[in-house]
Structures are given as structure tokens and as C-alpha cells.
Amino acid sequence: xxxxxxxxxxRVVTWVLVPLGAAALAEERPRPLEGEKVSVxxxxxxTFTSGGTSPLMTMQQDLGVGQTMVGDxxxxxxxxxxxxxxxxxxxxxxxxxxxxxxxxQHPVAWSADAxxxxxxxxxxxxxxxxxxxxxxxxxxxxxxxxxxIPSFSLGEGDRLLLDFVRAPGSGCIRNAALEIxxxxxxxxxxxxxxxxxxxxxxxxxxxxxxxxxxxxxxxGQGERLPFAFPTQKLPALxxxxxxxxxxxxxxxxxxxxxxSRSSAARCRPGR
Numbered sequence: 001x002x003x004x005x006x007x008x009x010x011r012v013v014t015w016v017l018v019p020l021g022a023a024a025l026a027e028e029r030p031r032p033l034e035g036e037k038v039s040v041x042x043x044x045x046x047t048f049t050s051g052g053t054s055p056l057m058t059m060q061q062d063l064g065v066g067q068t069m070v071g072d073x074x075x076x077x078x079x080x081x082x083x084x085x086x087x088x089x090x091x092x093x094x095x096x097x098x099x100x101x102x103x104x105q106h107p108v109a110w111s112a113d114a115x116x117x118x119x120x121x122x123x124x125x126x127x128x129x130x131x132x133x134x135x136x137x138x139x140x141x142x143x144x145x146x147x148x149i150p151s152f153s154l155g156e157g158d159r160l161l162l163d164f165v166r167a168p169g170s171g172c173i174r175n176a177a178l179e180i181x182x183x184x185x186x187x188x189x190x191x192x193x194x195x196x197x198x199x200x201x202x203x204x205x206x207x208x209x210x211x212x213x214x215x216x217x218x219x220g221q222g223e224r225l226p227f228a229f230p231t232q233k234l235p236a237l238x239x240x241x242x243x244x245x246x247x248x249x250x251x252x253x254x255x256x257x258x259x260s261r262s263s264a265a266r267c268r269p270g271r
Contacts, residue, residue: 033119037062037185040069040114040126044081044092046167047174056176057081057094059112062185068115082106083167083176090172099133100141107135108144110163110178123153124182130162132178156183194220199227 041060047053059081061073070078082093082102095102102109110132118125131146145163152160160180167173201213219225 039185045177063116070113081110103135
């Protein structure tokens with residue numbers, strides 16, 4: 001819950017975020033989320049010749065840890081994105097069928113699958129596979145590109161680009177891309193919650209002494225709220241290191257989960 005401990009100039013700087021009213025100050029490390037669902041989304045993006053890039057189609061499913069999108073949640077039913085952008089006009093389709101079947105109407109098609117491997121308060125670990133098929137000169141399917149990614153980590157709101165291709169023909173689509181995102185499924189009971197936090201910056205010197213700075217904030221469920229501690233004075237180090245000031249700035253969404261109280265924050269140091 002908060003940023004991981006870091007060592008700066010031989011001093012440990014620890015971020016701790018605790019709900020208001022907590023009885024003790026203790027470091028909250030990332031914890032597994034038990035019973036939570038992860039919303040995994042594949043998105044096909046298009047860049048039009050006369051405009052910008054925007055999402056075109058999405059396939060989203062809620063997966064538990066250990067579940068695959070197609071094999072488990074969709075019970076083996078595949079899905080695919082089909083795309084055409086030639087002189088005859090642009091068309092696209094999300095269909096509950098194989099990519100091979102899409103090629104009857106669209107010269108390019110994608111299929112994909114994903115699996116949730118881990119879910120914790122600071123990261124989501126997934127595996128994914130995808131392939132892009134093109135209609136060959138004989139009308140049959142040809143695999144243009146494919147990949148199997150055993151494991152990768154995403155924070156909530158992060159995006160992983162899987163594939164990028166120039167669109168077939170040059171009618172109205174310049175290029176297309178396939179990406180994957182993931183986030184913890186929002187509990188509707190907690191969606192409108194307001195959460196009060198106490199934030200502590202704990203500094204431990206090499207001789208074991210600790211000093212703490214404290215601030216408070218209130219944020220909505222999942223709200224990304226920037227915050228910063230006042231500049232902290234650091235004395236000169238015994239080993240000859242220079243003295244200086246340090247400021248920490250963070251942005252992070254506070255979120256209360258069905259199974260626990262947790263938050264996430266991204267921090268960066270500055271001098």
C-alpha cells in the first residue's frame with residue numbers, strides 16, 4: 001500500500017498509506033487480492049487517413065486468478081477482430097468466431113487469449129497470446145504474425161501494445177494496432193466510496209534513528225490524486241556524502257477492495 005522502500009544516501013525512505021483511524025504506523029507491503037476479479041480488455045485501434053487514432057472494437061471479460069479468457073470464461077468460444085480498408089471501403093467486425101472464419105469477409109483478422117497469473121495491490125501479472133492472419137492469394141489463411149507472452153506485469157491503467165500493422169489497402173485506414181489492458185473489477189458497492197488516508201514519509205538514518213513527516217488526504221474510490229510532502233532536510237553523511245533537500249511527489253489511486261483495504265501510489269524523488 002504505497003511505494004516500496006528505497007535507499008537514498010544511506011537512509012531508508014518508506015512510504016506508508018493507512019486508512020484514517022488506524023491504530024499503528026506500519027509499512028504496508030503489496031498483498032495478494034483473494035477473490036477479486038480482473039477485467040482484461042483487448043482493443044483494436046485504428047488510425048484513419050483523415051484523422052487520429054481511436055479505439056475501434058474491444059473484447060472485455062472478468063477473470064479470476066488462474067483463468068483464461070477464451071478457455072475458461074468463454075468456455076472455449078473464440079473471438080476475433082476483422083478489418084478491411086481497401087478501395088471498396090472500410091469495414092470491421094468483432095465476432096465470436098475464429099480468425100480463419102473472419103477472412104471470408106475481411107482480409108486481415110486477429111485472435112487473442114489471456115490468462116491472469118497473479119493479482120495484488122500493486123500489480124497484475126498476465127500471460128497472453130495472439131495471432132494475425134491475412135488472406136492469401138489463393139484465398140486461404142496465412143499467418144502474418146503471432147506471439148505467446150508467458151508473463152508480463154501491468155499496473156491498473158497501463159497498456160501493452162501487442163501488434164501494429166499497416167491497414168490493407170489505402171482507402172480510409174492508415175494503420176491498426178492490437179493492445180491489452182487490465183484492471184481490478186470495481187465493486188459496485190464501493191464505487192462511490194470516499195477514503196481518508198494518512199500518508200507518512202519515514203526516514204531512518206544509518207544509526208537507526210527515525211523521523212516521520214505526515215499529511216492527510218481524502219479521495220474517491222479509485223481516484224488518482226497527486227500529492228507531495230514538504231521538502232525534507234537531510235544532514236551531511238558521516239561517510240562524506242553531501243547534505244541536501246529531498247522532495248517526494250506521488251500520484252496514486254486509493255482503492256478499497258472487497259477483500260481488503262489497499263491503495264497504490266507511484267512516486268518519484270526530486271532534489
